[in-house]
Structure formats: C-alpha cells, structure tokens
Amino acid sequence: MFEGQPKGLYALALANTGERFGYYTMLAIFVLFLMDNFGMSPSTAGNIYAMFLALVYFLPFIGGILADKFGYGRMVTVGVIAMFAGYVLLALPMGSSTLGLVAMFAALVVISCGTGLFKGNLQVMVGNLYDDPRYAKRRDSAFSIFYMAINIGALFAPTAAVEIMKYAQNSLGVSANDSYHFAFGVACVSLIVSMAIYYGFRSTFRHVEGGSVKEAGKGAAAAEKHEELSPRETKERIVALCLVFAVVIFFWMAFHQNGLTLTYFAKQFTARSSEGLESMMFSVWNLVAVIFIVYALFSFFQSKTGKGKLVSCVVIFLAMCFLGYQYAALPASTPVDAPIFQQFNPFFVVALTPVSMAIFGSLAARGKEPSAPRKIGLGMLVAACGYVIMLAASIGLLSPADQTQAIEAGTASFVSPNWLVSTYLVLTFAELLLSPMGISFVSKVAPPKYKGMMMGGWFVATAIGNYLTSVASWLWGELPLYFVWGTLMVLCLLAALFIFSVMKRLEKVA
Structure with a gap:
C-alpha cells in the first residue's frame, strides 16, 4: 500500500490534511451556527449550506483553468492565503446583526474562492506524480492514500469543534453563540500548519507544480513520450468523463446530507446520551486506537521479518490496553452532541481504506478487479442501501415539525445513535468505491491539455450535487421522514442504473 510511492505524495497529502481539518471543523457546526446565531429555519440554513458547498466545489473548475495557464503551485499558494482571510472573518464575533450577516457571507465567498484555487490543483499535482512510468501502476493506490489523509483531518474536526466550544463557554464564560467563532478560529491555525508542510517539503514535488519555463520544457519533453491523442480520442475521453460527472x-x-438532514436527525431524533460500551465510540481517541489496531494487524500479516511482526504485536497490545482503560473509566452517561456524528465517516474511511485496497489488490492479482466506472456504479447501489437504513430507523417517528413540538412538551421519542453510525458506515463503503476511484479515473483519462479543466469538471459535478443537497432540507418539516430518505434512495438507484447502461463506453477509455 505505502511501498514504492514517491515522497511528494506524502507531502501533498499531509498539506491537504491540515487544510481539510480546518474546513471540516467549520463545516461540522456551520448549519447549527446559522440557526443558533441568526435564528434561521432548517430550510434557510440548508439553502445557504448548499450554496456554499456548491461554490466550494464549482470554483475548482475556474481554478483548474487558471492553473493550466499559470501553474498549479502558484494557484495553491494564492488559494491558501484567501482561505485564511475567510476563516479570520468567520472567527471574528460580530453577533447576529446585519454586519455579522454580511461578514459571514463575505467569508463564505472568500473561502470558496480560495478552495477553488487550492483543492483541485493539489489533486492534479498528485496525479502528475504518476505520469512518471516508474509510478504509473500505483496511481489508484496513491489516490486512496491521499483520500485517507484528507479524512484523517476530518476525523478530528468534529471533536475539535465541540471541545473548543465547550472550553469557550465553561472556562472563558463566552456565550453559546459566540463560542462558534472560537471553533472557526481553529481553521486559521490549521492553514498555517498546512502551508508549513507544503513549503517545508516542496522539493519533493516542485517538478509537478508547473508555471515556469524550465518546468514547461520538462512537461513538453514528457508529453512527446506519449502518443498524441486524435481529436476523436480527445472527444471520446471528454464525453466519458462527462457521463461519470452526471x-x-x-x-x-x-x-453530503451528513452536514444537513443527517445532522438535523442527530439533533432532533437521536438520543442525547449514551451508556456502556456503545458510548466509547463517541471519543475520537478510542477511534484512533481502533485505527492503530487495524493497521497493526495488516502490518503483522504483511511483514516479512520477525522484528516487524513484534512491533505490530506491541502496537496492538498497547492499543487494547488503552481501550480497556477507557472502558474501565467510563462515566455513567456520555453526552452525545449532534456534530460529533460527523467523525464517523472519516473514521471509517481511514480504518477501511487498507481493507478495500487489500480486497481490490487480491481481485487484481486474479484479473478480476472491477474497472473504475464499475466501482462508481457499485458505489451508487451501496449509497442507496445507506438510506434504506435511515428508512428503517424512521419507522414510527414523528415528522420533524411534530418532533419539535414533542421535544418542547417533553413527550418526544428518540432512537439509538447506532442507526446513524450504521448509515455512515454504509455511506463510507460507497464513498470508497466512488470518490478516490473517480478522481483517479479523471487524472488518468483526461486529455493532457485539459487536465486542470477536467479535474475542475469533477468538482463542478460535485458542486451541483452539493447544491442539490438543499432539496432534502426543503422536505424537512411537515412531511414524514420517509419522504426525505426515500427520495435520496431512489435518486441513487436511478444514477446506478444510468452508469451501468453506459458502462461499455466508459470502460473503453478506462
């Protein structure tokens, strides 16, 4: 998994980890901030959330075009500066006045522009590392590692947001609404760390940054080694990518209902506390211990030396001891905050990435590994299963509007947090099938002259999907919950049907 990768992969992945930590810290509490600080309804907060995500993922298309002309490294640097300025604006406590509202919207626009320059171009640079024939066969595994690094940052984000808010309220005497701004300030610090990593290890990937005469000459020389695409081949590849984008x-x-209706469900319908063994999963450090155990187990079976196996056993033993101590020290009841559920998706990504890579590696060795487009289709089917779980969880529950009244009257019923955790597990399986494989597919299939633009196209598709997240929030209110989850399930099934119907065309260029 990690062997034989260029050093530049790890530098770029860690730089992205820092940036994603700040971004997901902000995103974990964003809709709650809109409702608590500005008194917005769930549908209004959902619309703003959706528009922000749409901008975040649409602007990499523009960023890719600019990077194709001016260089990827240059755009990444400008993007980080812009994001930092945006997070500073969010961190300033300006209250719920008109000035506070204007500052919030301005921050969102600046963060979106910065992300547009940073996110896609960093991924293009990762892909460019694997244009070197020495590393070409490791492209898919590289994007799995890169994707895992993103989720390491996201794993700690919800806990960081919740804990910094609690600290601000309990130790500093800050009001609940103002405590959100302390959590936003975490993003500023994370960007500083991110850029320190980027420039500290820049020598390992400078050759794929683009933007200088010397590097352009190297790129031209490398391009000559590849067969030039005909207009017809270029068109076929672009059409195939557009079908995947759809x-x-x-x-x-x-x-991305994780930050919207699934968070609403966590706040309104899920038990506010947990006891016993179940409560251990709400500590991020317990999740980290489980991750250590998973990776140590893989290391144990893959290690070729006795020393390597011994080290793996020691790591497993220490992690088990830590979990045993944590269990013995459990309080009678552990509070469950709505944002904390967003730690489970990145946890599952990090923990399951080596599992998925081992499965597909085994299939590849036997010549049976599914193509990237086929994995995307399977991912859509699995995503539909995630919302089947939510349908089951919602049986017998009130509508969101009636639940609000029941909470106020003290007669509300709540469900086990295991329903949401199970949904996140299934959606993570879908994500591992679709997202890193999709990014790898784009970097591999995109015509050389349009790499930045096509990676931007992936983000445009993501942007449209993110904006459409608001559709579910429009249904959140008077309608029964099965309308929300059923709509999402049906759309996933229709998308799966579509991609399997054009599979031959996609696999032709894969």
Missing part, C-alpha cells in the same frame, strides 16, 4: 452529482447530493 452520475456523481447524485452521489454527492446523497452523501
């Missing part, structure tokens, strides 16, 4: 729109519409 499908992933509906995946991101369903997946």
Whole structure:
C-alpha cells in the first residue's frame, strides 16, 4: 500500500490534511451556527449550506483553468492565503446583526474562492506524480492514500469543534453563540500548519507544480513520450468523463446530507446520551486506537521479518490496553452532541481504506478487479442501501415539525445513535468505491491539455450535487421522514442504473 510511492505524495497529502481539518471543523457546526446565531429555519440554513458547498466545489473548475495557464503551485499558494482571510472573518464575533450577516457571507465567498484555487490543483499535482512510468501502476493506490489523509483531518474536526466550544463557554464564560467563532478560529491555525508542510517539503514535488519555463520544457519533453491523442480520442475521453460527472452529482447530493438532514436527525431524533460500551465510540481517541489496531494487524500479516511482526504485536497490545482503560473509566452517561456524528465517516474511511485496497489488490492479482466506472456504479447501489437504513430507523417517528413540538412538551421519542453510525458506515463503503476511484479515473483519462479543466469538471459535478443537497432540507418539516430518505434512495438507484447502461463506453477509455 505505502511501498514504492514517491515522497511528494506524502507531502501533498499531509498539506491537504491540515487544510481539510480546518474546513471540516467549520463545516461540522456551520448549519447549527446559522440557526443558533441568526435564528434561521432548517430550510434557510440548508439553502445557504448548499450554496456554499456548491461554490466550494464549482470554483475548482475556474481554478483548474487558471492553473493550466499559470501553474498549479502558484494557484495553491494564492488559494491558501484567501482561505485564511475567510476563516479570520468567520472567527471574528460580530453577533447576529446585519454586519455579522454580511461578514459571514463575505467569508463564505472568500473561502470558496480560495478552495477553488487550492483543492483541485493539489489533486492534479498528485496525479502528475504518476505520469512518471516508474509510478504509473500505483496511481489508484496513491489516490486512496491521499483520500485517507484528507479524512484523517476530518476525523478530528468534529471533536475539535465541540471541545473548543465547550472550553469557550465553561472556562472563558463566552456565550453559546459566540463560542462558534472560537471553533472557526481553529481553521486559521490549521492553514498555517498546512502551508508549513507544503513549503517545508516542496522539493519533493516542485517538478509537478508547473508555471515556469524550465518546468514547461520538462512537461513538453514528457508529453512527446506519449502518443498524441486524435481529436476523436480527445472527444471520446471528454464525453466519458462527462457521463461519470452526471452520475456523481447524485452521489454527492446523497452523501453530503451528513452536514444537513443527517445532522438535523442527530439533533432532533437521536438520543442525547449514551451508556456502556456503545458510548466509547463517541471519543475520537478510542477511534484512533481502533485505527492503530487495524493497521497493526495488516502490518503483522504483511511483514516479512520477525522484528516487524513484534512491533505490530506491541502496537496492538498497547492499543487494547488503552481501550480497556477507557472502558474501565467510563462515566455513567456520555453526552452525545449532534456534530460529533460527523467523525464517523472519516473514521471509517481511514480504518477501511487498507481493507478495500487489500480486497481490490487480491481481485487484481486474479484479473478480476472491477474497472473504475464499475466501482462508481457499485458505489451508487451501496449509497442507496445507506438510506434504506435511515428508512428503517424512521419507522414510527414523528415528522420533524411534530418532533419539535414533542421535544418542547417533553413527550418526544428518540432512537439509538447506532442507526446513524450504521448509515455512515454504509455511506463510507460507497464513498470508497466512488470518490478516490473517480478522481483517479479523471487524472488518468483526461486529455493532457485539459487536465486542470477536467479535474475542475469533477468538482463542478460535485458542486451541483452539493447544491442539490438543499432539496432534502426543503422536505424537512411537515412531511414524514420517509419522504426525505426515500427520495435520496431512489435518486441513487436511478444514477446506478444510468452508469451501468453506459458502462461499455466508459470502460473503453478506462
């Protein structure tokens, strides 16, 4: 998994980890901030959330075009500066006045522009590392590692947001609404760390940054080694990518409910506390211990030396001891905050990435590994299963509007948090099938002259899907919950049907 990768992969992945940590810290509490600080309804907060995500994922298309002309590294640097300025604006406590509202919207626009320059171009640079024939066969595994690094940052984000808010309220005496701004300030610090990593290890990937005469000459020389694409081949590749983009729109519409209707469900319908063994999963450090155990187990079976196996056993033993101590020290009841559920998706991504790579590696060795487009289709089917779980969880529950009244009257019923955790597990399986494989597919199939633009196209599709997340929030209110989850399930199934219907065309260029 990690062997034989260029050093530049790890530098770029860690730089992205820092940036994503700040972004997901902000995103974990964003809709709650809109409702608590500005008194917005769930549908209004959902519309703003959707528009922000749409901008975040649409602007990499513009960023890709600019990077194709001016260089990827240059755009990444400008993007980080812009994001930092946006997070500073969010971190300033300006209250719920008109000035506070204007500052919030300005921050969202600046963050979106910065992300547009940073996110896609960093991924193009990762892909460019694997244009080197020495590393070409490791492209898919590289994007799985890169994707895992993103989720390491996202794993700690919800806990960081919740804990910094609690600290601000309990130790500093800050009001609940103002405590959100302390959490937003975490994003500023994370960007500083991100850029320190980027420039500290820049020598390992400078050759794929683009933007200088010397590097352009190297790129031209490398291009001569590849067969030039005919106009027909270029068109076929672009059409194939557009077909994939059409499908992933509906995946991101369903997946990014984690910060919207799934968070609403966590706040309104899920038990506010947990006891016993179940409560251990709400500590991020317990999840980290489980991750250590998973990776140590893989290391144990893959290690070729006795020393390597011994080290793996020691890591497993220490992690088990830590979990045993944590269990013995459990309080009678552990509070469950709505944002904390967003730690489970990145946890599952990090923990399951080596599992998925091992499965597909085994299939590849036997010549049976599914193509990237086929994995995307399977991912859509699995995503539909995630919302089947939510349908089951919602049986017998009130509508959101009636639940609000029941909570106020003290007669509300709540469900186990295991329903949401199970949904996140299934959606993570879908994500591992679709997202890193989709990015790898784009970097591999995109015509050389349009790499930045096509990677931007992936983000445009993601942007459209993110904007359509608001559709579910429009249904959140008077209607029964099965309308919300059923709509998302049906859309995933239709998208799966579509991609399997054009599979031969996609696999032709894969």
